[in-house]
Amino acid sequence: MKTVLQVIESFRFAASALRANLLRTILSLLGVTIGIFAIIAVFTLVDSLEKNIKESMSFLGDKVVRVEKWPWIFENSYPWWKFISRPKANLNEYEYLLEHVTKASALCVFAEKGGITVKAGSNFVDGISLTGVVYNHNQVFEVPIGEGRYFSMQEIDRAQNVVVIGYNIAKTLFPNGDALGNEVKLRGLKYVVIGITSEQGAALLDTPSTDDQCFVPYGAFFKMYASQSFWGPEPIIAAKGFESDLGLVELENDLRGIMRAKRGLRPIEEDNFAINRTEAFANIISSTFDVVGIAGWVIGSFSILVGGFGIANIMFVSVRERTNIIGIQKSLGAKNYFILFQFLFEAVFLSTIGGLVGLILVFMMTFIDLGSLELVLTLKNITLGLGVSALIGTISGIVPAALAARLDPVIAIRSK
Template sequence: MLFFKLTFEALRFAWQALRSNLLRTVLSLLGVTIGIFSIIGVYTMVDSLESNIKTSLSSIGDKTIYVDKFPWQFGDGEYPWWKYFNRPRPKYSEYKYLKDNLENASAVTIMDWSATQVKYQSNSYNALVQGITYDFNLISDVPVIDGRYFSPTEIESGRNVVIIGAEIAETLFGEENPIGKQMKIKGENFVVIGMQEKKGKQLVDVGGNPDQKVYVPFVKHKRMFSSGNLYGMIQVQAFESDLKMEKLESEIKGKMRTIRGLRPLEEDNFALNRPDAAASFLTTIFGSIRAGGFVIGLFSLLIGGFGIANIMFVSVKERTNIIGIQKSLGAKNYFILFQFLFEAIFLCLIGGLFGLILVYFASFIDLGSLDIVLSSSNIIFGLTISSIIGIVAGLIPASQASKMDPVIAIRAK
């Protein structure tokens, strides 16, 4: 009961202070409002950006390893591309070997890309044509909403069948149902057997936007674009139980060295790339941005804290007589301490709430494909920081008030 009584008294005194000194209070709270807006605004923007990019990364496969000639590099440092340029690209035969022999892989596929113009009657579209194998949809999401996915026979024989993205379907076929229709790729007729669900434009489309893609059997793709040379990029997915993919990575490395006949002391002539490494690197970058935003916002919060502390000193001075009367009637020191401390916290929470409201309204600003979302964790963080500033700003004035001599306080003018 005492806690609720103290809280109610603090709220009542704080409300009276707000009403009697509205302009002074607003100006003092402005620092806290700007500080919370700066910190939570940066956190919200970074969280939204990170979520968007990681969603794009997940579209190229979760818990996967890519086998290619070029390693992915993140961070500073010179990239020795000339060292990797003459490496052989992964071959279809190597893909088949890994698919048949890897024990720690849940799925294996090989793919390649080519940009070209696709046509239907008088309509055309510059699309990304991607050659894939049957297990591709086990690693990357291929949400076919109309028609069907490839059959194993169509993939192995390289038949002229395609699955198209939603944007391509809209551009080439308009209101027509594309399923069963024939479209042209490099002068050849292909039957549309499936259409993907529309994904929409992302901030970062890793591997290309599926809405703008045409999927064809890998073997057919190589016949059209690489004169039948069956090379591409191999993608391998780990089992869920292989948390860090250490077993799979080690096994792939051993199998690739075996099939390429590398001696024990010879350097690998292939690269094993992991999307989770990119995600970890991005987490580090975004963490640094968050830290920078926090430091910038902290200066505003400190200014706001000084403003709140100034209000509390003035409030203690104005209510010295009341403090003396309360203590003469038996009020304990902690009652006076909590009374002013709660008031400081309450004032800072008001400033923090205004800052959060500004961030909320800012989240409605149209930034194209970037959706800004004010998360509950950021709201809680903002209110927590506001409360801490209130405690720090109000502790000394509240302590001074609690230690006043009641006789001297009553006599004060």
């Protein structure tokens, strides 16, 4: 109860002191406000960019490792003709991995072909991506179904001519909204629409989206394309890792060992397949934005430093103006820690108000329309802004508060 009364009393003193010198208070707040705004604005922009870029790369899958012919990053010392001579992954290898892999939560095999034309009556859509999938595909990659359903196991096994189409494709081919149950044509073959994906919208980097994608059973896909021809689509085996597998290292090692055994590679022979991890892109993105975040700290620190000196200055002036009151409080029995807490609370209160104003400005910035980039002020950044403000107030106010607490009550009362 005593502590609560002390906090209330300190709040009253702080509020009255700030009201009495409103202009001086506002000018002192500017440094902290600008500093917190600069830091949190940069962090908000960085976090939003990182989030949007990672969402743009969602077509690669989350915590997914791919087994395919070509690596994503080429080594200069590796002869290009060795990549060409590598065999493609195939359905038999997928089934072998499905039986032996233990470090994956789900596996699938798929193949893609771009630049496809889809027709329905007199309507058509050019440049869409066609993907042949197995039943487990939606356990590895996100296939959000907005209307209808996903493939059944029987439809996949029998390679039936059924298709799940993207939101934009359904909207263009069937403007009346009657896509489900109707037929579309892919390379001259008729496919019955059983599902429509949810609208994903435009991505920041204009990466592939399910809005412009068609999914058919894996066997039906290779009715249209020769799987083993040199120029034909390349099957890709994908495995989803467990959350506990940081960096997907265990899954990668498991896949490499089993693929080498399946292809009969001797210990001295090099891999004739590539293992690509989506985590590599995520790590590159995170490391890049870490540098930007450091730049934000440097930029904002100068403003916060100026704001800290401003708060320290106003606290020294406040101690001088209220020396007589401090003497009276001490003569009436006020302890040193009460005087210390009173002025320290005032400094923290002043700095926190400045930080709060800076956060409000950042929040207002999130309403600016930046197209596909959505700015979001997270709870983490709000907590960081208020925490830094309180810390600056504590550092700036501790010396003036300590000087006030050490004043001799007799000398303080006699001061004018």
